[in-house]
Amino acid sequence: MTYHSPLADLYQRKFTLDYSGTLDDILTELEHPDVETRALHPPRIIRAAIDHKIRSPSHEAEQLVRHAIDAALNVYRHEYSSAGARFRTHIQIDGLDDLLAQPIRQPDDSVTRDATHPQRSQKTAERIAQQAPGDILFIALAHGGVAAGMDVYLRHCEAFGENSIFYAVRLSTQKICDAQPQLSFTELNYLRSQAVGRQVVIFDEDKASGTTLSIANRYFQRIFPHKDILIVYNLGMLEELAHAGIAINTNFDPPNKKSFHTFIKETYHEYALFGPGLSPEKFTENGPLIIPEMKKGNRSHFDLSYVLSVSPSDADHLVKISPIIGKNYNADYPDVYKILNKQMPFT
Numbered sequence: 001m002t003y004h005s006p007l008a009d010l011y012q013r014k015f016t017l018d019y020s021g022t023l024d025d026i027l028t029e030l031e032h033p034d035v036e037t038r039a040l041h042p043p044r045i046i047r048a049a050i051d052h053k054i055r056s057p058s059h060e061a062e063q064l065v066r067h068a069i070d071a072a073l074n075v076y077r078h079e080y081s082s083a084g085a086r087f088r089t090h091i092q093i094d095g096l097d098d099l100l101a102q103p104i105r106q107p108d109d110s111v112t113r114d115a116t117h118p119q120r121s122q123k124t125a126e127r128i129a130q131q132a133p134g135d136i137l138f139i140a141l142a143h144g145g146v147a148a149g150m151d152v153y154l155r156h157c158e159a160f161g162e163n164s165i166f167y168a169v170r171l172s173t174q175k176i177c178d179a180q181p182q183l184s185f186t187e188l189n190y191l192r193s194q195a196v197g198r199q200v201v202i203f204d205e206d207k208a209s210g211t212t213l214s215i216a217n218r219y220f221q222r223i224f225p226h227k228d229i230l231i232v233y234n235l236g237m238l239e240e241l242a243h244a245g246i247a248i249n250t251n252f253d254p255p256n257k258k259s260f261h262t263f264i265k266e267t268y269h270e271y272a273l274f275g276p277g278l279s280p281e282k283f284t285e286n287g288p289l290i291i292p293e294m295k296k297g298n299r300s301h302f303d304l305s306y307v308l309s310v311s312p313s314d315a316d317h318l319v320k321i322s323p324i325i326g327k328n329y330n331a332d333y334p335d336v337y338k339i340l341n342k343q344m345p346f347t
Contacts, residue, residue, distance in 0.1 A: 003158040
């Protein structure tokens with residue numbers, strides 16, 4: 001059957017990732033799914049199984065993760081009528097009925113929504129096809145990378161056959177503070193066995209500061225020491241901001257790496273809020289300038305070490321993108337005006 005991404009239908013409408021329910025709710029709703037349910041519930045099945053495995057590690061819990069992945073992929077392949085029921089049966093056979101009542105909560109995330117867009121997944125699948133035109137072991141970083149990861153993976157399978165393997169591994173460095181991928185010894189042996197004769201691909205839906213993918217790359221290099229690992233993502237925030245003329249100094253090393261990640265993500269969110277087609281000339285003649293407003297006590301100040309470069313022809317036209325839209329530097333921030341006009345040293 002030709003693969004048709006359920007995300008392609010979802011992105012024709014407005015939606016949110018915000019969800020609060022139970023695994024039982026999800027499996028019941030998948031018996032007669034609508035567009036949103038079919039696209040967003042399968043990754044939540046995997047979320048529930050992975051979190052259960054981490055909370056209560058056991059061989060049965062690890063097997064349940066594989067069953068969850070099979071169910072989720074089958075729903076994306078349009079086999080949703082039986083996939084949820086089969087997964088429910090596995091839960092009941094393993095005596096894990098309490099898992100059905102386990103709360104599942106997912107917050108909305110505008111950047112993840114943007115990064116999961118099926119057009120981005122198609123471009124990622126094309127990049128993988130160029131570098132790994134054959135069987136792959138595709139490891140998606142959960143939780144955010146699962147929906148887009150399944151979409152990318154199934155596009156690859158349609159082009160190169162069904163001998164590839166999909167797996168999901170929780171590595172949430174920002175939201176859950178995972179220090180490394182949450183994998184058991186048994187899971188590692190499983191992945192090593194599946195990597196034989198396959199290109200290893202590590203996927204996340206987005207990249208901000210790069211911390212998560214760097215941790216994943218170092219970790220899996222140790223697991224697959226004789227493999228060249230391919231790292232891919234749908235959305236590179238720094239790259240897209242730079243393409244729009246927004247330059248951020250990546251050499252700046254704040255005391256808390258998470259704050260730098262958050263800064264990049266919030267900056268991208270504001271850029272995306274006004275539309276990727278927004279011309280940089282709307283802000284300055286030479287591209288917009290980002291200077292984050294930091295707080296010290298009750299005073300606001302600007303940390304100019306984030307700025308990579310700026311050469312505006314008319315500083316009077318500079319406006320802030322983050323965090324306040326529409327402030328004129330000349331009128332409101334005279335020190336910044338002086339720096340831009342070389343009347344004051346850039347320190």
